[in-house]
Amino acid sequence: MTTGIGVIGAGRWGPHLIRNFDDHLSSDVLWVAETDDMRRKAISERFPKVAVTADLHDILSDQRVDAVVIATPTSTHEPIVRKALQADKHVLVEKPLAYGLDESIALCRLADELGKVLMVGHVFLFNRAFRAAKEYIDRGDLGDVKYLSMVRTNLGPVRTDVNASWDLASHDISIANFWLDATPVDVTATGGSWLNEGVHDVVFATLTYPGDVLVHIEASWLNPRKRRLVAAVGSERMLTVDDMELNEPIRIYDKGVLDPASESVTDTYAGFRNQIREGEVRIPHVTSGEPLRAECDEFVSRVAGSGDSLSDGWDGARIVAALDAIDRSMAEGGASTAVEPVE
Numbered sequence: 001m002t003t004g005i006g007v008i009g010a011g012r013w014g015p016h017l018i019r020n021f022d023d024h025l026s027s028d029v030l031w032v033a034e035t036d037d038m039r040r041k042a043i044s045e046r047f048p049k050v051a052v053t054a055d056l057h058d059i060l061s062d063q064r065v066d067a068v069v070i071a072t073p074t075s076t077h078e079p080i081v082r083k084a085l086q087a088d089k090h091v092l093v094e095k096p097l098a099y100g101l102d103e104s105i106a107l108c109r110l111a112d113e114l115g116k117v118l119m120v121g122h123v124f125l126f127n128r129a130f131r132a133a134k135e136y137i138d139r140g141d142l143g144d145v146k147y148l149s150m151v152r153t154n155l156g157p158v159r160t161d162v163n164a165s166w167d168l169a170s171h172d173i174s175i176a177n178f179w180l181d182a183t184p185v186d187v188t189a190t191g192g193s194w195l196n197e198g199v200h201d202v203v204f205a206t207l208t209y210p211g212d213v214l215v216h217i218e219a220s221w222l223n224p225r226k227r228r229l230v231a232a233v234g235s236e237r238m239l240t241v242d243d244m245e246l247n248e249p250i251r252i253y254d255k256g257v258l259d260p261a262s263e264s265v266t267d268t269y270a271g272f273r274n275q276i277r278e279g280e281v282r283i284p285h286v287t288s289g290e291p292l293r294a295e296c297d298e299f300v301s302r303v304a305g306s307g308d309s310l311s312d313g314w315d316g317a318r319i320v321a322a323l324d325a326i327d328r329s330m331a332e333g334g335a336s337t338a339v340e341p342v343e
Helices: 014-022 037-046 056-060 074-086 101-114 128-138 164-180 269-273 291-303 313-331
Strands: 003-008 027-033 051-053 067-070 090-094 118-121 145-155 186-192 202-209 213-220 222-234 238-242 250-257 276-282
Touching: 003 014, 003 056, 014 027, 014 037, 014 291, 027 056, 037 051, 051 056, 056 074, 067 074, 067 291, 074 090, 074 101, 090 291, 101 118, 101 313, 118 291, 118 313, 128 164, 128 222, 128 238, 128 250, 145 164, 164 186, 164 202, 164 213, 164 222, 164 313, 186 313, 202 313
Parallel strands: 003 027, 003 067, 027 051, 067 090, 090 118, 145 213
Antiparallel strands: 145 222, 186 202, 202 213, 222 238, 238 250, 250 276
16 A cells, blocks of 8 residues: 655755655655745656645645645644644654644644544654664663763754754754653753844753753754764763764763772872773664654554554654743743653
């Protein structure tokens, strides 16, 4: 059975979604909706068999369309997802699910009531390096995880509809939830708005997870260097995933403090160095693959009625709950702010 796909939004990310579903053996892209005339023309030239339109209702009214893929600005997600579900379509929407927790929960409930697949495009959950890292964590190779440090910076692209947290930190929260099999309890956050008043270009957030595991996130689109680095520090070992290192993204460090509770006095550099265990650094092999392709594969499988989702609607709503708490903490001057539970 071939799944009929309609894609809404053909901006920066939309063409990658169109390509993956168009190349898929079990899906067929029938429509693309895009309001920009030049982009519609470009899509027609690149995918001549796909019908293009400026009106998303052309897609929602077509009975051949089984599923809708949404890659539009965050502020438009809620109404488009709701209309698609009500039109009897399965939905894959780019992260975040919606710009608001109440709206996100309502969409999840609607999808459940209608028996439709609702999946959120948290693409790093389909990255083989991050999935391999979770296997090391789950196996106990790091010991007890103490904290995660997550850096996601670049110079642009600058957005005006959402802040850097909703745009960038949403990736890191999805990874943290996945690695820790938990959701944060509370958040403290601060940020700065320099380019557009009221929109945070830079966000520093610290999330507390069950067991007092800390997750610190730096999210910025106002930084001269593009960085995509995650570190997990455990009681036995440490691990990093650098998404900019395509060939060798994972490093496992056999390092630690030998005796942090020691009362002995050390007054030499050599003695200080001897308090740290400097073990080997391993670089495990990670097979290459396009994460977005794996995400699209899973969506098609779920529409066909098989497989579980790494990023269903409820997972997406839990990430929105953390983003909402970050915004509330920044509005309160960095106060500790509870993350609303999502049931």
